Amino acid sequence: MSEAAASASSVPDRADAIRSRIRARGGAATIYDIAELAGVNPSTVSRALGKPGRISATTAERVHAAASELDFRINPAARALQTGKTGMLGLVVADITNPVVFDVVRGAEHEAAAAGYTLVIAESQESSENESEVIERLLPSVDGLVLATTRLPPATIEDIATRKSVVMINNAVENVPSLVADVESGVNDVVDHLATLGHSSVVFLAGPPTSWISARRWEAIFAAAETKGLAIVEVGPNAPTIDGGRAAIRRVLASRATAVIAYNDLMAIGLMQALAGEGVAVPERISVVGFDDIFGSELIVPALTTVRTDLEAAGRRAVSMTLQDAADLPSGPVAPLPTQLIVRGSTGPAPS
Amino acid sequence: MSEAAASASSVPDRADAIRSRIRARGGAATIYDIAELAGVNPSTVSRALGKPGRISATTAERVHAAASELDFRINPAARALQTGKTGMLGLVVADITNPVVFDVVRGAEHEAAAAGYTLVIAESQESSENESEVIERLLPSVDGLVLATTRLPPATIEDIATRKSVVMINNAVENVPSLVADVESGVNDVVDHLATLGHSSVVFLAGPPTSWISARRWEAIFAAAETKGLAIVEVGPNAPTIDGGRAAIRRVLASRATAVIAYNDLMAIGLMQALAGEGVAVPERISVVGFDDIFGSELIVPALTTVRTDLEAAGRRAVSMTLQDAADLPSGPVAPLPTQLIVRGSTGPAPS
DNA sequence: TTGTAGGCGTTATCAT
DNA sequence: ATGATAACGCCTACAA
Numbered sequence: 134m135s136e137a138a139a140s141a142s143s144v145p146d147r148a149d150a151i152r153s154r155i156r157a158r159g160g161a162a163t164i165y166d167i168a169e170l171a172g173v174n175p176s177t178v179s180r181a182l183g184k185p186g187r188i189s190a191t192t193a194e195r196v197h198a199a200a201s202e203l204d205f206r207i208n209p210a211a212r213a214l215q216t217g218k219t220g221m222l223g224l225v226v227a228d229i230t231n232p233v234v235f236d237v238v239r240g241a242e243h244e245a246a247a248a249g250y251t252l253v254i255a256e257s258q259e260s261s262e263n264e265s266e267v268i269e270r271l272l273p274s275v276d277g278l279v280l281a282t283t284r285l286p287p288a289t290i291e292d293i294a295t296r297k298s299v300v301m302i303n304n305a306v307e308n309v310p311s312l313v314a315d316v317e318s319g320v321n322d323v324v325d326h327l328a329t330l331g332h333s334s335v336v337f338l339a340g341p342p343t344s345w346i347s348a349r350r351w352e353a354i355f356a357a358a359e360t361k362g363l364a365i366v367e368v369g370p371n372a373p374t375i376d377g378g379r380a381a382i383r384r385v386l387a388s389r390a391t392a393v394i395a396y397n398d399l400m401a402i403g404l405m406q407a408l409a410g411e412g413v414a415v416p417e418r419i420s421v422v423g424f425d426d427i428f429g430s431e432l433i434v435p436a437l438t439t440v441r442t443d444l445e446a447a448g449r450r451a452v453s454m455t456l457q458d459a460a461d462l463p464s465g466p467v468a469p470l471p472t473q474l475i476v477r478g479s480t481g482p483a484p485s
Numbered sequence: 486m487s488e489a490a491a492s493a494s495s496v497p498d499r500a501d502a503i504r505s506r507i508r509a510r511g512g513a514a515t516i517y518d519i520a521e522l523a524g525v526n527p528s529t530v531s532r533a534l535g536k537p538g539r540i541s542a543t544t545a546e547r548v549h550a551a552a553s554e555l556d557f558r559i560n561p562a563a564r565a566l567q568t569g570k571t572g573m574l575g576l577v578v579a580d581i582t583n584p585v586v587f588d589v590v591r592g593a594e595h596e597a598a599a600a601g602y603t604l605v606i607a608e609s610q611e612s613s614e615n616e617s618e619v620i621e622r623l624l625p626s627v628d629g630l631v632l633a634t635t636r637l638p639p640a641t642i643e644d645i646a647t648r649k650s651v652v653m654i655n656n657a658v659e660n661v662p663s664l665v666a667d668v669e670s671g672v673n674d675v676v677d678h679l680a681t682l683g684h685s686s687v688v689f690l691a692g693p694p695t696s697w698i699s700a701r702r703w704e705a706i707f708a709a710a711e712t713k714g715l716a717i718v719e720v721g722p723n724a725p726t727i728d729g730g731r732a733a734i735r736r737v738l739a740s741r742a743t744a745v746i747a748y749n750d751l752m753a754i755g756l757m758q759a760l761a762g763e764g765v766a767v768p769e770r771i772s773v774v775g776f777d778d779i780f781g782s783e784l785i786v787p788a789l790t791t792v793r794t795d796l797e798a799a800g801r802r803a804v805s806m807t808l809q810d811a812a813d814l815p816s817g818p819v820a821p822l823p824t825q826l827i828v829r830g831s832t833g834p835a836p837s
Numbered sequence: 838t839t840g841t842a843g844g845c846g847t848t849a850t851c852a853t
Numbered sequence: 854a855t856g857a858t859a860a861c862g863c864c865t866a867c868a869a
Contacts, residue, residue: 160569161625163846174856179848189854209626210571211846213562214861217512221605221626229591232780235582242581242608251623253573254606256594271603273513274561274573402784428584432754434786515862526840531864541838563862566845 162203171199223275227282232427240448277455284343298458300451303346316353319440319472324357331483332392339369340396378403391483398423416481435478514555523551575627579634584779592800629807636695650810655698671792671824672705683835684744691721692748730755743835750775768833787830
């Protein structure tokens with residue numbers, strides 16, 4: 134047997150030996166295995182795999198060959214233990230099945246994946262105690278947190294933000310970066326729209342008492358209604374769900390208002406279903422407006438007039454802000470998320 | 486100063502000292518800190534926190550007091566490095582924004598949380614290469630995997646299942662535990678329903694070619710139609726989305742069928758929108774049926790007749806099966822998921 | 838019941 | 854450019 138042949142066969146042999154040893158110990162390949170196969174020190178393997186430039190080209194080559202030969206996957210726990218970085222990001226939402234969060238989730242997931250991060254989604258189920266627990270459980274294993282629909286008091290949020298990078302969507306707390314929809318602009322458009330249609334008495338169907346954005350919407354509606362000279366009342370708080378909207382029908386009708394602005398589309402849809410059940414025509418007797426433009430808003434009949442925010446973009450930006458913050462990069466002031474009134478069939482002229 | 490007073494004040498003092506040391510090194514409390522404060526060995530702390538019985542009551546008491554005093558959270562990476570268990574479960578879906586998966590996600594999330602696990606959700610975006618990548622990235626940091634809408638070939642799945650516990654929903658591969666809907670029962674109900682309404686020619690609007698469950702639905706429909714003496718044709722494959730349904734309208738109309746069974750509700754809804762756009766009355770000229778009963782199915786007009794499966798239960802059961810499998814517990818045979826025909830307005834008598 | 842000691846796989850800090 | 858060595862925080866035989 135020639136030397137060439139011997140060496141050609143000895144390399145696969147060594148790989149096989151190492152492979153069977155790995156299998157024997159019932160685990161995955163480590164940098165030690167690679168080091169052995171490539172004939173270098175483990176620390177060299179770590180560098181070759183970690184930093185591009187810091188190693189000679191030929192060594193890097195050998196290491197990479199050995200790594201793929203042994204099907205090496207880095208052990209994230211071991212890396213995290215040493216570096217303190219887990220490569221994971223948390224996204225906390227109040228209710229996963231609420232269509233509002235679909236887009237946030239998708240945007241966040243894509244941005245995280247693009248940055249090489251893994252997104253962990255957790256649900257608080259509209260309970261702040263639950264949310265605290267969930268966050269405490271998540272915190273040690275993530276590099277940062279996006280709070281999409283938090284029900285936490287500001288003090289708690291501030292406390293969490295001292296421990297990890299936190300970015301909020303549609304919520305504001307001092308010293309905590311956030312992404313907030315341009316409520317005023319959307320609300321002004323809604324109130325203008327209703328005023329133009331001849332409505333003079335409007336109900337705001339409030340969301341949960343702990344929802345920061347519900348309060349902002351109410352304030353903006355209140356202010357806009359005052360300047361337009363419309364009568365405005367707040368009804369609520371209500372659960373931010375279809376059932377929450379349904380349950381509010383009595384109080385809505387009792388108000389004699391000719392238009393309703395619901396805290397979100399889900400409530401608007403619930404209310405419209407209840408109105409249909411009672412034979413109250415929308416928009417002939419009552420106009421209905423929602424927020425968010427969720428999936429389903431254009432499916433319902435009449436299709437829902439609503440205030441849209443690009444929540445997918447919000448999810449993306451929240452993640453990239455979190456990552457920046459986690460990297461201690463300077464985060465400049467953040468422009469509010471643009472907002473857009475989408476007029477569909479659920480609003481019409483006030484009854485005369 | 487009495488001894489009692491001295492010791493009473495010295496305890497908080499020591500805690501403060503340790504706390505400031507922790508802060509100084511910019512990290513979290515470790516079992517060493519607790520050990521110091523409680524005056525025991527770190528291993529005792531580990532045991533006290535880990536196993537209830539194995540330690541004297543008074544020591545356990547002291548340790549727990551010290552732990553909460555220092556606000557201790559266990560470091561998951563360190564634990565995972567040692568135990569090989571990460572406390573995380575992966576859920577892989579084709580498309581996060583598809584309403585079908587939201588119930589699965591919710592069920593899985595709740596079950597995982599109840600078991601003290603964290604759920605990581607990953608999206609393959611309907612691409613099998615993408616899915617492979619995503620899974621490779623997830624695998625090292627997860628104790629098990631639920632494949633909810635996988636687009637992977639059986640061989641790949643089998644390979645993954647040799648490395649970690651895998652449970653699939655609506656997909657079957659040898660040697661890999663799975664949870665499958667009782668397709669036949671639901672489909673028989675649908676075909677009966679249509680036959681009773683006088684339909685004699687039916688189209689099945691197929692889903693993605695890589696969808697296992699789409700093929701099963703087609704087979705079941707084919708068989709049921711044959712026994713009922715109905716004409717049946719498959720149209721597709723199509724994207725399992727609203728747009729996929731919309732795009733199929735020409736071929737559906739060309740078939741002259743009086744009823745369409747779509748692979749899922751999203752496609753059914755898209756088709757109905759397209760039909761409405763063309764002025765084709767549903768159900769007067771064409772009846773439409775979907776699968777899944779997603780949010781929105783009862784919102785659209787006419788409301789969609791559909792075959793429902795309890796996907797939230799599927800998510801829950803998939804997670805608990807994964808956990809069992811990961812714990813090497815025996816997993817008995819699994820009953821198929823019950824299925825239920827929900828008749829709404831989108832189906833009616835065949836035109837004469 | 839509790840302490841001692843070693844190791845899990847990686848990165849970082851020294852040397853060389 | 855590469856090697857040796859010491860952490861990172863926790864768990865678990867083994868000893869006492």
